[in-house]
């Protein structure tokens with residue numbers, strides 16, 4: 001394991017149609033959500049296994065009160081090479097400076113469209129101007145690199161691939177396109193709506209020629225490309241049509257302390273129960289080690305095999321919602 005993704009809350013101030021299609025959800029009860037102290041303790045234990053990167057996510061991480069306090073704790077951890085955050089950006093303009101002062105340098109902001117009305121329709125509650133203000137506040141605070149995540153959905157925003165690239169290049173951000181996935185149990189995913197990594201690349205290449213660099217550390221979800229004119233890089237995450245289960249080094253901690261070894265998992269190991277018992281750090285390390293050694297997940301590989309064989313049915317496989325386990 002090399003990358004730890006920590007979901008700090010399952011709550012969100014948006015309702016992106018591809019992620020949280022319903023208005024109401026049954027939220028994790030507050031006392032079940034890990035405290036910052038608990039997260040820090042677990043992070044230290046994970047570092048023993050060679051975790052090099054921690055990404056804070058959710059739900060929307062910035063709705064967790066005082067998140068910069070957690071960033072401050074984690075940024076101090078010895079041996080942690082990289083701390084980052086994925087956010088929808090709505091609360092970023094008011095938090096960017098505090099997050100930077102606490103030690104956050106790298107951030108991903110999710111922006112699927114640059115059209116205000118479309119943005120509102122996709123997120124149901126989002127305001128594009130606020131998110132763009134947050135994006136530029138992060139830049140002003142000194143964060144770098146700043147990546148923009150965009151899920152590309154056929155018939156929804158696939159006409160904006162070049163506009164997004166243009167916007168990112170012009171402002172010093174890095175685009176990260178994500179194939180639309182069947183996360184959770186409720187989104188209306190179909191293969192036809194997934195714009196493939198190849199299609200995204202062809203669109204980018206049609207105006208901004210790129211050269212492949214590869215996956216960071218050989219195991220990152222995104223394949224990176226650099227512009228031939230030297231104006232930066234983009235990344236494309238092709239988890240549907242080019243699954244990367246065999247090189248996956250990610251482990252996830254849900255907001256309520258479950259340990260999960262796949263984004264498409266059905267259940268997790270209850271680390272919180274152990275954490276809130278009298279277990280020692282060594283006891284917890286032993287359990288973490290067992291969970292990791294025993295993992296058999298290769299969901300995206302299986303999905304692709306089934307999709308190609310014509311017998312994939314997303315709703316048959318019950319998954320933990322992405323907001324709970326941290327996208």
Ligand code: SAM
Nearest residue numbers: 018019058059060086087088110149180181327
């Ligand atoms: N709320 C934060 C945000 O939106 O950036 C962090 C959590 S969100 C679950 C993390 C990332 O997952 C976002 O970039 C989002 O676009 C992406 N995502 C959500 N649902 C997806 C789906 N069905 N397919 C592909 N990516 C998805």
Ligand code: SF4
Nearest residue numbers: 012014016019059088
């Ligand atoms: Fe919220 Fe992020 Fe999911 Fe959108 S993608 S609903 S912002 S958690």
